[in-house]
Amino acid sequence: MDWQRAVVFSTLLAVSWCAEDLTFPPGFKFGAATAAFQVEGAWNVSDKGESKWDRFCHEFPHKIQDRSNGDVACDSYHQWKRDIEMAEELGLHFYRFSVSWTRLLPSGFANHISEDGTRYYNNLIDGLLEKGIEPFVTLYHWDLPQSLQDLGGWTNPLVADWFADYARVVFTLFGDRVKWWITINEPIVICDVVYNSGIMAPPIISPETGAYLCNKNVMMAHARAYRIYDEEFRPKYQGKVSVANHHIWFDPLTPADAELAELARQNAVGRYAHPIYSKTGGWPASIEKALEEVSLKRGYSKSSLPAFTQEEIEFVRGTYDFYAMNHYTSRLIRKAREGETFNFWPFADCIDLGAKVQKQEDWDVTSTFWFFIHPEGIRRQLAWLKQQYGDIEFIITENGFPTVEGIHDPIRIKYYKAYLKQVLLAIKEDGVYLTGYTAWSLMDNFEWSDGYATKFGLYQVDYNDPHRKRTPRDSARFYKNLIKTYTLDDGATQDEL
Numbered sequence: 001m002d003w004q005r006a007v008v009f010s011t012l013l014a015v016s017w018c019a020e021d022l023t024f025p026p027g028f029k030f031g032a033a034t035a036a037f038q039v040e041g042a043w044n045v046s047d048k049g050e051s052k053w054d055r056f057c058h059e060f061p062h063k064i065q066d067r068s069n070g071d072v073a074c075d076s077y078h079q080w081k082r083d084i085e086m087a088e089e090l091g092l093h094f095y096r097f098s099v100s101w102t103r104l105l106p107s108g109f110a111n112h113i114s115e116d117g118t119r120y121y122n123n124l125i126d127g128l129l130e131k132g133i134e135p136f137v138t139l140y141h142w143d144l145p146q147s148l149q150d151l152g153g154w155t156n157p158l159v160a161d162w163f164a165d166y167a168r169v170v171f172t173l174f175g176d177r178v179k180w181w182i183t184i185n186e187p188i189v190i191c192d193v194v195y196n197s198g199i200m201a202p203p204i205i206s207p208e209t210g211a212y213l214c215n216k217n218v219m220m221a222h223a224r225a226y227r228i229y230d231e232e233f234r235p236k237y238q239g240k241v242s243v244a245n246h247h248i249w250f251d252p253l254t255p256a257d258a259e260l261a262e263l264a265r266q267n268a269v270g271r272y273a274h275p276i277y278s279k280t281g282g283w284p285a286s287i288e289k290a291l292e293e294v295s296l297k298r299g300y301s302k303s304s305l306p307a308f309t310q311e312e313i314e315f316v317r318g319t320y321d322f323y324a325m326n327h328y329t330s331r332l333i334r335k336a337r338e339g340e341t342f343n344f345w346p347f348a349d350c351i352d353l354g355a356k357v358q359k360q361e362d363w364d365v366t367s368t369f370w371f372f373i374h375p376e377g378i379r380r381q382l383a384w385l386k387q388q389y390g391d392i393e394f395i396i397t398e399n400g401f402p403t404v405e406g407i408h409d410p411i412r413i414k415y416y417k418a419y420l421k422q423v424l425l426a427i428k429e430d431g432v433y434l435t436g437y438t439a440w441s442l443m444d445n446f447e448w449s450d451g452y453a454t455k456f457g458l459y460q461v462d463y464n465d466p467h468r469k470r471t472p473r474d475s476a477r478f479y480k481n482l483i484k485t486y487t488l489d490d491g492a493t494q495d496e497l
């Protein structure tokens with residue numbers, strides 16, 4: 001290259017660099033996630049107790065797309081060394097996994113701690129730390145002990161006591177080595193999806209009551225666990241605790257729907273975040289009002305959304321050390337027209353707000369029905385959260401993409417790039433203090449009511465192989481490379497795996 005061409009070339013490089021800075025800030029952390037029920041299998045080995053998802057799959061196989069269950073799943077209970085190896089291959093800074101409540105406490109209560117369960121999580125945690133990978137642990141990712149479900153599960157206020165006892169056991173056993181904690185994964189799924197849809201465990205439909213009882217109980221359970229950590233464990237271990245909310249980004253269909261879109265955000269996110277992250281605590285005022293109105297209209301004497309006492313408001317408020325955000329998809333929202341029927345909230349309509357949701361025409365669909373592609377949604381969601389709850393530390397605890405088959409997954413890479421670009425804009429343009437990103441998922445796994453048909457893995461899992469062989473997809477190479485180079489720039493070299 002002669003000097004003139006060299007000058008032109010470097011100028012072009014500099015210009016494109018300024019126009020688009022595709023690098024992540026130094027110190028930014030990348031991880032990947034799984035959840036116990038989705039990967040562990042070994043559903044009844046040793047003294048493990050039955051969870052509500054074990055029961056659901058066994059009793060209602062027709063509710064799972066391929067009539068499958070979590071009995072063996074990815075067999076991570078036996079394949080944990082390979083799981084650690086994959087995390088190491090990718091160069092992950094942290095691995096987010098969850099503890100199975102009934103593997104540790106077979107009866108659901110803290111009267112008996114399983115030695116076998118303790119050993120399993122000790123092996124996983126120690127193995128990760130040996131490789132310099134931080135364990136990022138979720139206490140509860142949807143697998144409630146069936147014994148507690150039989151007593152009403154998340155609609156029984158005593159669930160806060162049961163969860164607090166369980167949390168104390170987990171912090172006691174593993175708190176010396178685990179510094180990152182999520183109490184509960186996606187309360188909106190545990191409450192709103194479960195009690196509105198009947199497609200997840202338990203199949204109890206109670207949209208007007210169950211979903212809201214659950215909402216308050218989950219907030220109290222989270223706060224109990226947070227306070228226990230704060231008082232009994234933080235002084236010696238200095239870890240961080242939060243709850244991972246699920247976020248569907250709502251945009252108004254027309255400008256006239258702007259207020260409704262904001263109400264939907266408060267209903268989907270605010271109802272689970274405002275009590276914890278806002279300055280005032282308690283329910284978002286707009287939602288408190290809307291739900292009281294609809295409850296009275298339905299003939300109830302008071303709102304279906306249980307009130308917090310002042311003491312409870314103070315107890316829940318501020319129970320976070322960072323904000324954990326799961327995000328996948330977006331919706332457009334509009335006012336329902338006379339006579340329109342409603343599909344169930346939150347991935348579809350919202351009867352309580354008289355709202356219909358839809359996809360924007362130019363959003364691509366994916367292999368699973370609830371998921372449309374809208375990369376800008378993740379940026380707007382982060383900016384909204386910052387505006388609502390202040391300039392706090394954010395970590396994306398889940399984001400990922402579903403496919404059906406195959407090792408070559410250019411579409412997943414395209415998704416990750418598009419969403420991560422928006423994440424960078426949130427950091428650089430909107431000033432969101434975002435310190436980490438988690439890919440869902442490290443490997444294909446039991447995708448709840450989709451069974452094994454929908455695949456989110458960076459690694460493919462062969463379910464016909466007794467050892468559940470894991471093979472890296474092209475997207476695994478992409479992610480490894482991103483972690484190594486800290487840039488989304490296409491020019492960066494692709495590593496072998």
Ligand code: GBH
Binds near residue numbers: 456
């Ligand atoms: C997250 O859920 C979960 O944390 C994780 O376990 C899961 O594997 C991952 O994302 C990918 O799905 O009846 O219309 O609500 C995301 C929320 C909740 C989306 C259940 C799909 C079922 C469809 N999911 N929902 S619907």
